[in-house]
Amino acid sequence: MAYKAEYIWIDGAEPTHKLRSKTKILADGEEPGVWGFDGSSTNQAEGETSDCVLKPAFICPDPIRGGANKLVMCEVLLPGTNKPHSTNSRAALAVVAKKYAKHEAWFGIEQEYTFFEGARPLGWPERGFPAPQFGYYCGVGADEIFGREIVEAHSDACIAAGLAISGTNAEVMPAQWEFQIGPVGPLEVADQMWVARWLLYRIAEDFGVTATLNPKPVAGDWNGAGAHTNFSTIEMREADNAWDYIDGACKALGEKVMEHVQNYGAGIEQRLTGRHETAPWNKFSYGVSNRAASIRIPWQVGVDRKGYIEDRRPNANMDPYTVVRLITDTVCSSFAKGVAKAPAPKKAAARK
Numbered sequence: 588m589a590y591k592a593e594y595i596w597i598d599g600a601e602p603t604h605k606l607r608s609k610t611k612i613l614a615d616g617e618e619p620g621v622w623g624f625d626g627s628s629t630n631q632a633e634g635e636t637s638d639c640v641l642k643p644a645f646i647c648p649d650p651i652r653g654g655a656n657k658l659v660m661c662e663v664l665l666p667g668t669n670k671p672h673s674t675n676s677r678a679a680l681a682v683v684a685k686k687y688a689k690h691e692a693w694f695g696i697e698q699e700y701t702f703f704e705g706a707r708p709l710g711w712p713e714r715g716f717p718a719p720q721f722g723y724y725c726g727v728g729a730d731e732i733f734g735r736e737i738v739e740a741h742s743d744a745c746i747a748a749g750l751a752i753s754g755t756n757a758e759v760m761p762a763q764w765e766f767q768i769g770p771v772g773p774l775e776v777a778d779q780m781w782v783a784r785w786l787l788y789r790i791a792e793d794f795g796v797t798a799t800l801n802p803k804p805v806a807g808d809w810n811g812a813g814a815h816t817n818f819s820t821i822e823m824r825e826a827d828n829a830w831d832y833i834d835g836a837c838k839a840l841g842e843k844v845m846e847h848v849q850n851y852g853a854g855i856e857q858r859l860t861g862r863h864e865t866a867p868w869n870k871f872s873y874g875v876s877n878r879a880a881s882i883r884i885p886w887q888v889g890v891d892r893k894g895y896i897e898d899r900r901p902n903a904n905m906d907p908y909t910v911v912r913l914i915t916d917t918v919c920s921s922f923a924k925g926v927a928k929a930p931a932p933k934k935a936a937a938r939k
Contacts, residue, residue: 590655592619594641595785596663599630599674602853603800603904606785619643619659623666631663631674640664644677645778650747651789658748660782676908677777683912684773687919693824693895694776694911695753695769695817699903700787701762701804702734703797708762708805709733717761720810724759733762737794742766744786750779759810759863769817770895773915777907802902803857811858811865812903818914819895822922829893832922834929836896837873837882839921840914844871844881847917850909852902859900866899875932889932 595608607629611622626632626639641661649656663672671678684692702709710733711717722731738755745752745766755766768783769776784800791798803811822832840847848855848868859868866872866881873882873896875889881900888894901910 588615589613591652592657592659593649594622594659594661596641596661597674604674604906608785619646619657631672638666639672640666640669647748647782650744658782660778676906680773680777680908680912683916687915690919691821692773692915693770693819694773695767696776696780696907697765697767697815698780699758699763699765699812699814700798700800701812703799709796710762720759723757723761725756731761732757734764737791737796738764740790741787744790745783750783752783763812773911777911780907800904802852802854802904810863813858813899814901814903814905816898816901816910816914817895818898820919823895824893831926831929833884833896835921835926836918839918840882841871843917847913848900850913851900852905855902858902
């Protein structure tokens, strides 16, 4: 019996790429193979030479259609040469992930997003604003929480697809939510995050709602939306001097501030203002339990002196392939030069 394979890819929209997809009908037992699309309609080719190639990179069950149907996350290649298209950021990550495989990097990405109904956030009054931020974060009750039924449907879909979703929560601004993917390896976390985003958009369709990754969806005294990226290597998790590696990772990231920030999502200066639990976009800092720092070292990591760090700078609209590549390359290349003895962390109160 035939089944449907939904081919998903990243287009050439600027300044933030969008997801595209189309359906291919395959015979029972036939695996999804190379396909193509019109690149002139996605800002990836000229009309005179418009063909682009889709190469399957990550395949999982389709939880929306069910049965034998599949979701197929693809890389975009150039026809004839099969070289990566300029919009194919996965190919560059694959090179870096292979180069530093011995460090066994793990990533966990916290994807924040905002539900909109028409021109306003879901549940917001037609005129004016809801109550100021306070009761919405991890809140409960129809007066403060909007869109939970969509979040539940999305979580169930990610689980059914076999994605490494590890949690969800309501965020600080009403109609704003978060889900987390990881911890898994560099390519796995980025592939799965793109598929999870596609599922979010697709499921929101059924509710007549849109989900946006706009990093500052509402101007003014409202939190922006980020994609905090948690990272560790085997040295940071298990070495006898793991704390030296953690401190060394933070220092390495501090040496390439602008290279990272400029590739952490369009509009980053609107969100990283030094307010609303962010550090200024053009200043670098790190510290234990510090959500106002560029890099937060979780409280428990400071106690255990081993574990992971959280880069709080990436925008909600960042490209996971690019962010994961930059962090892996910057930190792991610095480890090859050795790490200096780090001072013991200062004690800090935990935030639940």
